[in-house]
Amino acid sequence: xxxxxxxxxxxxxxxxxxxxxxxxxxxxxxxxxxxxxxxxxxxxxxxxxxxxxxxxxxxxxxxxxxxxxxxxxxxxxxxxxxxxxxxxxxxxxxxxxxxxxxxxxxxxxxxxxxxxxxxxxxxxxxxxxxxxxxxxxxxxxxxxxxxxxxxxxxxxxxxxxxxxxxxxxxxxxxxxxxxxxxxxxxxxxxxxxxxxxxxxxxxxxxxxxxxxxxxxxxxxxxxxxxxxxxxxxxxxxxxx
Numbered sequence: 001x002x003x004x005x006x007x008x009x010x011x012x013x014x015x016x017x018x019x020x021x022x023x024x025x026x027x028x029x030x031x032x033x034x035x036x037x038x039x040x041x042x043x044x045x046x047x048x049x050x051x052x053x054x055x056x057x058x059x060x061x062x063x064x065x066x067x068x069x070x071x072x073x074x075x076x077x078x079x080x081x082x083x084x085x086x087x088x089x090x091x092x093x094x095x096x097x098x099x100x101x102x103x104x105x106x107x108x109x110x111x112x113x114x115x116x117x118x119x120x121x122x123x124x125x126x127x128x129x130x131x132x133x134x135x136x137x138x139x140x141x142x143x144x145x146x147x148x149x150x151x152x153x154x155x156x157x158x159x160x161x162x163x164x165x166x167x168x169x170x171x172x173x174x175x176x177x178x179x180x181x182x183x184x185x186x187x188x189x190x191x192x193x194x195x196x197x198x199x200x201x202x203x204x205x206x207x208x209x210x211x212x213x214x215x216x217x218x219x220x221x222x223x224x225x226x227x228x229x230x231x232x233x234x235x236x237x238x239x240x
Contacts, residue, residue: 003027005051005103008077008165012123019119026113027051027103039094039102046087048104051079055100056176059092060184070185072134073097073158077165079105079127098176133231142187145226150186151196152225155206159215160232175213200224 006023009015015023030053033039039050039057050057057074071092074080080094096102114121137157141150162173179190179197186193200206205221207214215221222229 004053004076004165009123011164012126013119015119019117022113022117026105026109027053030101030103032099032101033096035096035098037096040090041093042090044090046081046090048106049079049081049110050094051103051105052076053101053103056097057094057100058097059094061092068184075161075165097181137231147188147192148196148199149225151193152200152221153227154186156222156225156227160229172212172214174211176211
């Protein structure tokens, strides 16, 4: 079975066979988790580095009144919290959104990979830079984009990320989120998300059915969002 983590790292740098074997071996301890399972909670002591091999997960914060703010989506190949070992406790939680196979890499093993494998280290730093770019884009969306721009921008981003890891099939990919999940990521209500999605469908920019997102017109969706994909290091292409 192909390793999504290796596949993603290879998009950032040239890896030797030894590098690939080292990454494969690092993912040897993996487990399948059900949807809505907390891999780690805010306040916990930082543990291993989590690597998504299949499925989707998210980082989130809980507000005192019980509301949830999702601050990042994690797809196959993503890994998280390489540097949080310096913290006394986690400042956010990480949970699966779907059934997911997740590998756990111990801190000592991760540090050994960084120390002994320069190509892997370069790929790790590149992923961290992209993650920070994504976070900045989300901050701009929350602060300055209106509802339809916000939704369109997130869909464009997920489309590009899905393309990067080979999840795209004929301009479509699995998007197994409820509208509540999208609302928690976008700072909107589920009702408002539903209304915006209907508007994007009416404009024939997207089709969304049974957990699958199809981009009908990537140029139109990007124009609605004001989307500039340079922070993801991939060019959106107009659907055939």
